[in-house]
Amino acid sequence: MRVPILKQGDYLIAPIQSALSDADFLRMQNELVDQVGKLRSRGVIVDVTALDVMDSFATRTLRSTALMTRLRGAETVIVGVQPEVAFSMVQLGLTLRMEDVETALDLDEGLAFLDRQTKG
Amino acid sequence: MADEMRVPISTDADIITARQKGRALAEWVGFSGSDLTIIASAISELARNIIEYAGHGEIIIRLAERGARRGIVIVARDDGPGIPDVALAMQDGYSTGKGLGLGLPGARRLMDEFEIVSEVGKGTTVTVGKWR
Numbered sequence: 001m002r003v004p005i006l007k008q009g010d011y012l013i014a015p016i017q018s019a020l021s022d023a024d025f026l027r028m029q030n031e032l033v034d035q036v037g038k039l040r041s042r043g044v045i046v047d048v049t050a051l052d053v054m055d056s057f058a059t060r061t062l063r064s065t066a067l068m069t070r071l072r073g074a075e076t077v078i079v080g081v082q083p084e085v086a087f088s089m090v091q092l093g094l095t096l097r098m099e100d101v102e103t104a105l106d107l108d109e110g111l112a113f114l115d116r117q118t119k120g
Numbered sequence: 121m122a123d124e125m126r127v128p129i130s131t132d133a134d135i136i137t138a139r140q141k142g143r144a145l146a147e148w149v150g151f152s153g154s155d156l157t158i159i160a161s162a163i164s165e166l167a168r169n170i171i172e173y174a175g176h177g178e179i180i181i182r183l184a185e186r187g188a189r190r191g192i193v194i195v196a197r198d199d200g201p202g203i204p205d206v207a208l209a210m211q212d213g214y215s216t217g218k219g220l221g222l223g224l225p226g227a228r229r230l231m232d233e234f235e236i237v238s239e240v241g242k243g244t245t246v247t248v249g250k251w252r
Contacts, residue, residue, distance in 0.1 A: 019140070022132035052157060053139060055164035056222050084154035088161045092226040093212055 003028040005035055011043040011114055012036065012074075013107070017050050025061040032065055036074045043114035044069050047107055049080030059094045066101045075117050077102040079110035121148045123183040127167075129196075130176035135167040138179040145181050146192050150252055159192060159250055162230045165223040166196035166246055172217040174200020174243065184249060191232075191251035202240040210236075 001024055006013045012035055014028055032044055046062060048054065054062075066076035078101060081089075104110040125145060127138040139160040146159045163179060170177040177198025184191040203209045210228070215221030224246070228234040233249035 019136045053160045084157040087154045088158045
């Protein structure tokens with residue numbers, strides 16, 4: 001399942017709509033890192049509301065996506081981690097790996113965060 | 121729904137199939153909320169280990185009963201190279217692959233029961249269970 005990448009002003013929004021395979025995750029990562037340059041975006045929002053599981057691979061890929069886009073001049077924020085997903089991520093021991101990645105409750109909060117980061 | 125499901129694991133898409141089937145059986149058994157996510161996450165990590173270290177194997181998901189209690193048991197089985205030092209593999213952050221080294225210790229934390237049998241050159245079987 002391909003993740004659409006939407007342009008919203010200075011930002012890119014990647015709304016994940018269903019469970020993704022590892023290959024899908026990596027394709028989204030490549031496209032975001034690429035599009036940030038092509039569209040001169042200042043921020044990226046990855047919406048994971050639809051994911052019912054975030055395992056070690058998903059977490060690692062989102063983290064590396066955030067680090068890569070930052071090197072390209074855009075801040076990434078992950079939004080929509082569901083309560084039960086947060087619970088199992090902590091149990092799994094995945095929290096430390098997300099420490100240097102920004103998160104926000106939902107799309108609105110993510111946009112507000114990026115506005116503060118890039119226009120403040 | 122059948123009391124037991126077998127999912128062959130050889131590609132990353134199989135990981136999704138395994139955890140969706142596991143989630144469905146867990147729901148049928150009566151698990152809800154974060155337990156469903158926990159069970160699906162454990163299946164994901166175990167299936168990923170099969171692909172990473174053995175190439176292929178299978179996940180067996182079955183209904184379990186112990187007296188009046190119902191639960192779910194997941195068996196992750198492969199005929200891969202086996203684990204020379206199981207105690208080391210159970211440590212957080214230890215990995216000989218490209219993962220985070222959280223698969224086995226993470227799955228143990230997520231589930232109520234955890235057992236691993238591994239023989240070098242023969243393969244690895246991990247059995248985990250969760251009870252209602």
